Amino acid sequence: MSHLNNKPDQSVSRRGFVKASSLALAGVTILPRHVLGGKQANGSRVIAPSDKLNVAGVGIGGMGKSNLNALAPTENIVALCDVDEKYAAPVFEKYPNAKRYKDYRKMLEAQKDIDGVVVATPDHLHGVITSAAMKLGKHVYVQKPLTVTVWESRELARLAKENPKVVTQMGNQGHSNDDARLINEWIADGAIGKVQEVHVWTNRPIWPQGMDFPKEAVDVPSTLDWELFLGPAPHRPYNPAYTPFKWRGWVDYGAGALGDMGAHLVDHPYWALGLNPPISVEASSTPFNKQSYPVASMVTYEFETKDKKKPLVMTWYDGGILPPKPLEFGDGPVPKSGGVLYVGTKGKLFHETYGSKPRLLPQEKMDSYKKPAQTIPRVGMSHERNWAEACKGNGKAVSPFEYAGPLCETMLLGIVALYKQGTKLNWDTKTMQFTNAPELNQYLKREYRQGWVM
Known part of the structure; x- marks a missing residue:
């Protein structure tokens, strides 16, 4: 499923005033x-x-x-x-x-x-x-x-x-942020050479995980429609351990830390490197009971490169697990809040989740780097307004399902890999199957409760 051979059109025109041609006929103006x-x-x-x-x-x-x-x-x-x-x-x-x-x-x-x-x-x-x-x-x-x-x-x-x-x-x-476009431009400019590996980490989960289903019976609050909350998910008694907010940690309702922050952090390298869904995925974690996501996990993806030689490797870390500290970080620690580290043949590029702007490593490389001219138009408005303007014909949405679907598929494959840890799972995106672990294909789709369809 190729979706980034050509990057999405990022142009977002300013809302113009629509001037209609008018035909004066008996004093009547006809508007298109x-x-x-x-x-x-x-x-x-x-x-x-x-x-x-x-x-x-x-x-x-x-x-x-x-x-x-x-x-x-x-x-x-x-x-x-x-x-x-x-x-x-x-x-x-x-x-x-x-x-x-x-x-x-x-x-x-x-x-x-x-x-x-x-x-x-x-x-x-x-x-x-x-x-x-x-x-x-x-x-x-x-x-x-x-x-x-x-x-x-x-x-x-x-x-x-x-x-x-x-x-x-x-x-x-x-x-929709400028930083995402900056990273694209620097990598396309060859600032760190050919990217060979990427490390992505987050401080999530910041909600409970690694638990068993609650056993105690609790009355449903009068203000909550529990049946509608469950929707297509399996029926189970209400418990405040599920909602609000804490649903992210439960397999039936959320997608854990990878689903939450992967859409942000994996997004940047996925776009900048023109990736498609991976060719393999392998996971390891703290204990996983298949009810609630593990407290911490690590997922390694391999992506096919354009020359179809050595695959690009991306590793995801959550729950406090951090990537190996690069020498170029000097005395400073690896930020626990999260970030993305690109490792290329000519240097490294680091983007922290919160705070600092993208920068090349070592610092001397950043200081001497002649930044390229902007090649990707900036959005200049919120992500939500970008969508609203696109609905009205003013530019295009920057993260449409054409792009977001394969990105989300990549994240979700890391979650499925938790069900067979320590095994490198080969993924065939054309047939939507794990070729060496067919027993995992059941986790690619869920059975909906009666009365719910998609």
């Missing part, structure tokens, strides 16, 4: 349909570039709140949906004119004025909600990770390809 808006044959609204996008938020108590805040100054927030009235209360109160829902299915059925949907629910609900919205012709902005299974990522990428008028974006906001 694309300016006035209106409806398409399928009933969805035609959005003029000068219009505001009608946005619905699904899952608004956590990151969804931030997404809506970024969109509210320029767009209309017309519908809000969350299964937890208490957790979502501040957002409901902030947008009093938006219609309220608990069930996204009822929202999509009842409210026809929605142009775009922001999905920021727990990870296990991303696939079913996003596909439902796309099938109705709604634009979608979906928080990372795109999905919790490889099959779901493939399906959303397929739907996006079949519906080119639907604008898609995964919420890995770092993809």
